[in-house]
Amino acid sequence: MMHLIPPGLVGCRPVASRPHLILLTTAILFSIVISANAVIIDFEDIPTTGPGTGGQTVVSDQYKGLGVTFNSPVAIDYSLDFGISGFAHSPTRAVESCYSKEFCRTPVEMSFAGPVRYLRLWAGQRHSLRIPKIVRLQAYDELGSLVGSDERTMGPSDYPIPISIPLEVTSAAYPISRAEVSYAPDGNGQFDNVGLAVDDVEFGVNQMPVVRLMSSSESPLAAGTTVTFAAEASDPEGDPLKFWFVLDDNTVRGESGDSSWTWRPTQEDVGDHVLTVWVTDDLESSSASMDITVQPNSPPSILSIQMDPKSPIVGSSATFTVQASDPEGDPMEFAFRLDQVPVSGWSADNIWSWTPSGGDAGDHILEAIVRDGFSGDEYVSAARSFKVDTIEEPATVAVEVPDEQPPSTFDSRPWIFGGAVGAAILASSIWRRFRKGSGSSSGGRSSVQTSEPKPPKPKPSFKAHGDRGRSRVDPEGAIDVVAEMRMRLVADSGVQMSEGGGPDIVGEELE
Structure with a gap:
């Protein structure tokens, strides 16, 4: 909820239920109030002398460091030049686009250095209005497309209208890049902004998400190791986030709501790599990176395939045992194929038992397949031939x-x-x-x-x-x-x- 600020209250601005930092000083260059993502400019720091009409200063890039520039309106000290008590919103100075005939035809324009989520300001009229006028705030994105507008009717009035009319535009989907404040143009498209005054320009600068990248296994990694990378991210405004992962300048997973990516490097990936995770709130993006080194993995070796008994007999169980070793001492997995047909899946069991039936009499080839925990789809194998005999009747x-x-x-x-x-x-x-x-x-x-x-x-x-x-x-x-x-x-x-x-x-x- 937006709270209106009583005229004359200096330096204290409630900012839409967000925590804020109040800067109160008479010696600093800019008299502003900044919250977690809000900036308020009240123009009280503008000098009383300058090139503008009435000794006032043209406002252009004085607030560039705060992320906004103006198209040269003029700051006017109403308390000195006009003596209008309580006219300025906070508390004496404001800006007008019309200090000469040329500027009366130009809206007050603001350009922002970064994406702005919302813009709020206050408008008034420094002299009487014989007919009602519509004051309008229009906001545009970086492509010049209108993303939002707000307008109010002022007048008619026989007296100056205090700067107390709020105008606000919020754009959650598309950031605000530029905004204009003016009276609505006439039927010929001409502007007449004589007396239009603006004060307390407040804008919410979008804050980038914060992200860090973590790994389930520390580098260096052996080729064939399965590793999961996870991004921990947060957004100051609580916006939903999207992630994408880039390995050595190659996108390995496109934008999605999944904050993790799993990789199993092969022998071809041996070497140094850089993994970067990007996160965006659809307005701005931030990233975190991690260096990864992949080392080669040596495959296991099969030492022997033992059979018990050495000559299997139809109807009797035969046991085949594989003896293998791994150079790095990695855990190994085993599988078996009989006559090129798989007879077991991958497991840590290096023993396979078989009871041949009558139709199995004859010659066979048993193949033992071994891989370590980092081999991926790579494996080593060895084979042994044997014969199944039948039992003669007495x-x-x-x-x-x-x-x-x-x-x-x-x-x-x-x-x-x-x-x-x-x-x-x-x-x-x-x-x-x-x-x-x-x-x-x-x-x-x-x-x-x-x-x-x-x-x-x-x-x-x-x-x-x-x-x-x-x-x-x-x-x-x-x-x-x-x-x-x-x-x-x-x-x-x-x-x-x-x-x-x-x-x-x-x-x-x-x-």
């Missing part, structure tokens, strides 16, 4: 025991070759003694151990039948003894079925 061998005397050896050469093999013999009856070992049957079951392979022997005394056991009853009721031998071939043992002969089967009973 082989079944049937051995027929004839009616003759029991033999002392079992010959399995037609089916088994290479290495030692364990077997279990199931039969309805079996002899308890063997030539190269002793044994007996308990519950129709006995265990034997084979020896290492030997050269082929003469025709064995037992005939073996594959796949199943069988029995035979002769006319006298004697029972042929049939034994079944089941063998599981172990992949790493080297045992395989062959027609070429094999070991002798000897053994003894297991208690």
